[in-house]
Amino acid sequence: MLPKHLKKVPEDRKAIAPYNFVELPENVVEAEPLPDNDRYYKNRHTGQLTCTLTTESLLYLRCGLTPTDFANFGDRNNEDLTSDQRRKRADFFTNPANQRPTLPGSSLRGLLRTLVEIVSFGKLDQVSEQQRFFFRAVAADRDEPLKKEYEKYLDKGRKVNAGYLIKTTDGWYIRPALPIKDKPFVWVQEKDLCGKITELIPMKSSDYRPQYKCNISFGNLYHKNGRLFAKDVSSDCEAYTYRGVLVTSGNMLEASDNPDNLQRNNHCLIREPDTNVELLKISDDALDHYCHALTTFQKGKPPYENNPFDEKLGVLAQDRAIFYCQPQQGKIVTLFGQSPNFRIPYSSTGDGRAASSVDFVPDYLHNAEILDMAEAIFGYVRHEKQDKNQACAGRVFISDAICEKATSEDIWFTGSLERTITPQILSTPKPTTFQHYLVQTDPEARKRELKHYANKPEAETVIRGHKLYWHKGRSPSIVLNDPEASESQTTQIKPIKAGVSFTFTIDFENLSDVELGAILWVLNIAQKEEYRLSIGMGKPLGMGAVKITHQIHLSDRKQRYKKLFQDNNWHIGEKSDAADTHHRCVKAFEKYVLDHISEADQPNTGKATTLEELPRIKMLLAMLSWSGVSSNEARYMEIERDHQPRIGTDKNEYKERPVLPTPLQVIGWEDNRKINNPNPSPQPRAKISKPVPKKSKPPTRRNKEGGREDKGGGNPAFTRPPKPPKRR
Secondary structure (H helix, E strand, C coil), X not given: CCCCXXXXXXXXXXXXXXXXXXXXXXXXXXXXXXXXXXXXXXXXXXXXXXXXXXXXXXXXXXXXXXXXXXXXXXXXXXXXXXXXXXXXXXXXXXXXXXXXXXXXXHHXXXXXXXXXXXXXXXXXXXXXXXXXXXXXXXXXXXXXXXHHHHHHHHHHHCCEEEEEEEEECCEEEEXXXXXXXXXXXXXXXXXXXXCCCCCCCCCCXXXXXXXXXXXXXXXXXXXXXXXEEEEEEECCCCCCCEEEEEECCCCHHHCCCCHHHCCCCEEEEEECECCCCCCEEECHXXXXXXXXXXXXXXXXXXXXXXXXXXXXXXXXXXXXXXXXXXXXCXXXXXXXXXXXXXXXXXXXXXXXXXXXXXXXCCHHHHCCCCXXXXXXXXXXXXXXXCCCCCEECCCEEECCEEECCCCCCCCECCCCCCCCECECCCCCXXXXXXXXXXXXXXXXXXXXXXXXXXXXXXXXXCECCEEEECCCCXXXXXXXXXXXXXXXXXXXXXXXXXXXXXXXXXXXXXXXXHHHHHHHHHHHHHHCCCECEECCCCHHHCCCEEEEEEEEEEEXXXXXCCCCEECCEECCCECCCHHHHHHHHHHHHHHHHHHHCCHHHCCCCCCCCCHHHCXXXXXXXXXXXXXXXXXXXXXXCCCCCCCCCCCCCCCCCCCCCCECCCHHHHHCCCCCCCCCCCCCCCCCCCCCCCCCCCCCCCCCCCCCCCCCCCCCCCCCCXXXXXXXXXXX
16 A cells, blocks of 8 residues: 555644645556447447536636747747737637637646546556756754755765866766865855955855856865864965865855845865876766756856856856765766755665656556556557557547637626736746655654655655645635736736636547546536636636536437438437436446455445545545635745744744645545555654753854755755745
């Protein structure tokens, strides 16, 4: 059995978010054998579903641009556009043939396929491994779950060496620097650099950025807090005993709004390259993972003069000073970075290989040899070369949904086609918020016991599952009320208001009772008053809620081709028993799933007789519930929330890493899952407040040489992201 998320997160450890998850299935329900595509089968269903989609909250899908418009401003930032260009980019997606607002069939197909995948206990194989996860835990609290993992590799910089990058035809290498009294590098306080280094930008300056100063000399060494420092530094390379490079600290202005409240005050000095030692090879995988996980800071953005970083390569440059962990004899370098306290990969294997979300998806959920029901119905193309079954055509065809009213009519939230709004700022998903995205098993959700991406997949944790967003009613608050928001972070949209209808069709061929039943089961939920589906942009804000009603029309293929006309219309050979078939197919689908799921997916009360009784399906229905949850329970937490209601006692709501409960706990429904998590080691509950040091010892001083990890668990960089938004 896979690790299961807590049934009940303690109240003082609960996180909130506009999203939640439907947990992973214990096994994949495989599809029935596929039919041949060269004929129609009597025992299978061919026909059409005519559907009406009604918006229940604001709805927006961005328009496409003409080739000319895209060439002129398609990839430009919002602040670089004219007012006319901004309005054009804000247009709703429109059918060029009739200029009516349109929902692309591809969007509807994605919505339907995702839900069929969930309810049929299908695979989860469309997960990207492009993003690799890195972290820093410098000067972390004692209960920080990443503290030991970070110190295991870097040990507060004591396991870090320094050298210079060398690019050769077969990859990147490091040439170690000459030692300084058995130390790979020395520190220097910024106050000892003032007026001594030409054109040095101090950290308290608003223009501060990382810098490399070559041909520096230094001397007068002394020890402080276990580190070796240089007191004397000069731009004259002949002034003192040692010569080398000054490497300034990371961009601390990313960590604080107040330049007078910066955490770092030390930089590093590295001696010249040691030409008498062998070059150290850097792992190609480590380089690839590093380049795919560059932060905005490491990409050198926003652009500035004398930028030392490359947008695609980060710190990688010929002869650039670099810090790294010394590999074992005969091994290659896997850990490196711009500063001594560099980011390191989450590595569940312990070999420096950076983890990704895919690593925490069980193998059976992306096994190409297994055909699930969603693939059988909608088709598939395997990513990797297969000996057979490389691809399969789908048997469902979904049209665009066309608005019943023209763009000139009263369908716009703003009241006019010409007017736009600026929605609240949304950032990209942050899966490194592991207390939300990974299964947590400690009954008390203690901070130090949290599972993260360096834990063992499947044995200790897995991803939470399919991510969905809560509904927030017909009139959610979406408009940005921040006059200081940067135009580079804002956008303009023209959403359609609630109560507007679209029509579309779903044509299907040769579907079995079970396959047609899967689609009908989802559409039955979509037309019930207590549930809504979601489509389009702005889902975290409550946008995109829709209701879909449907009618089924079944085709008798033999009768269809017996004659051409019927009265004044085409003869379509429609069957008369569609209603009975509808009911029978839904029941067949439910029975098929219930007969093939794992016993571990059954409720703890016994074997389920309907899908709605299954814990996973209850989670799905909770997320589709139109009543939703309160706006405060479905908002993003904030890094600087100075008013109530607030999570925890600190204005940084992420500081103590609260855990996101299951949707069943959030909505208040009974959790009837079977759980068999291993018992954690019995330890006293960690208090939120910091422990008071004993009177016989002075309080431990915090290390000010390094920055903190982003406590929100967002994209781990040197610091937390810039404002706005103050959310994850």
